[in-house]
Structures are given as structure tokens and as C-alpha cells.
Amino acid sequence: MLKISNLTKKFGGLTAVCDVNIEINAGTITAIIGPNGAGKTTFFNMITGVYTPTSGQIMFQNESLVGLKPHAVSRKGIARTFQNIRLFSSMTALENVMVGMHQHLNYSVLSTLLHLPTYKKKEKMAMKKAYKWLEYVGLEELYNEEAGCLSYGAQRRLEIARALATEPKILLLDEPAAGMNPKETKDLTNLIYQMRDDLNLTVVLIEHDMKLVMEISEYLFVLDHGEKIAEGKPIEIRNNPKVIEAYLGKSAVTTA
């Protein structure tokens, strides 16, 4: 579904992502892991059109994404959440999800300005759909609450609802469990399985919570200093000396 070849991103003299090759199959749950500064978010930013790669190719369902702006990538069916939650904090939960949908609703400028019946009808439909997504992530009772007043776990779920509202084929989650308590993390795990199974979604997550990653991922890619140092199933990654070294230093490998 997603084929990334020889992807590189340089920021001046720093190579944040270096010649990375990754393939992600439809309907899988995949994790991208690696120590801080390994290049994981930069990698997501290239897929989603935030950064243009210095070189390399990103093919999504046999179409190149390189050079597309974020809204165009989203229209192709790739949605994401952010490491630092990016909600409109003074808007309600429902309104935040509606924002996610608007790029898919084609209003003419005139119908928007004049609030013509077509505009009103589409807005009503959007509201219903947004509510459905809130229900899906278990936030329907909080639909009218300001996003900024929601608990941390609820805000992360709201970001997921907003991403789902764009009806993606692939969902990229950047540290979805960061700051969550164990109960919220467990609920998140169930939600990820549910999204894959009910919505046929391909899920790619960047995550530091190793327990979650090892439990949920079918396949993992490991980045370190911008390079892919390993890939495989959880059991292979857990025992890979290069991965242990990247996380814990060389001494951890020699003493293991």
C-alpha cells in the first residue's frame, strides 16, 4: 500500500532521515520505533507533505506523494495525529471533528457566504457524521465540551476522531499513548484494533511505549540516527543486538 524507497531528508548539514526503504501492507498495524531524534517524526512529515524529501520516493497505491501539499495527501487517504496534540482548544469536540471533514465537503463560496440551503444541508450532514465519529471513539457525551477542557486521553481520542473524519485508508499515529495512564493506553490499544478490523484501516504508529508497541504491532521498523537499522516481527526486534545497542548502548549488548 505504501512503498518508500531511498528516502532522505537533510536539514542543512544534518541528515534526519537517510536512505530509508520501508513497505507497508494494507490492513496491517506497523510501528516505527527508535530513540529520540532518530528521524521518526521527520519520516511522517515527509509522507504527509509537511516536508519535501531531499531525495527518494513515496508511493501510495502506486501513486507518488512527493511534492504534494498536506491537504492533497489527506485527500488521497492518509490521515495523521500529532506528537503534540493539535486541537482547536476553544472549539467544541464536535466542531474539531467537523474541521477534519471540511476539506472533503465541496461548498461554493457563494453558498457558504449566503448560507444557501445546499450549504445548510451539507453542514447538517457533516454534524451528524462528526457525532458518529465521536461515538466511535467513545466521546459522544463530551461532544459539546471545549477541546481544551478534555482530559489528556480524551484529547488524543478526539485527534483520532478528527483524523477518521477524513475517511483515510492509512492512519499515522505519532506517539498516541504519550502521557496516557495504563487504563487509557489499554483503551487505545482496543481502539487501534477496532479501527483496523471495522474500518479496514492500515495503521502506522510511532511510539515509545514498548509494551504497547510489542503487543499491537505485526511488524516494526527501527530507525536510529536517521537510518533504518532493523525491521521484523516483534520477537525479532526484541532480540536484535543492533536495536538493543541503539536504545541502551553498546555495553548492554556485550553484557546481555
Ligand SMILES: Nc1ncnc2c1ncn2[C@@H]1O[C@H](COP(=O)(O)OP(=O)(O)OP(=O)(O)O)[C@@H](O)[C@H]1O
Ligand atoms: N525542521 C527541522 N529543522 C532542523 N532540524 C530538524 C527539523 N526537524 C527535525 N530536525 C532534526 O532531525 C532529527 C530527527 O528529528 P525527529 O523529530 O524526526 O526525530 P524523532 O525520532 O521523531 O524524535 P522523538 O522521538 O524525540 O520525537 C533531530 O536531530 C531533529 O533535531
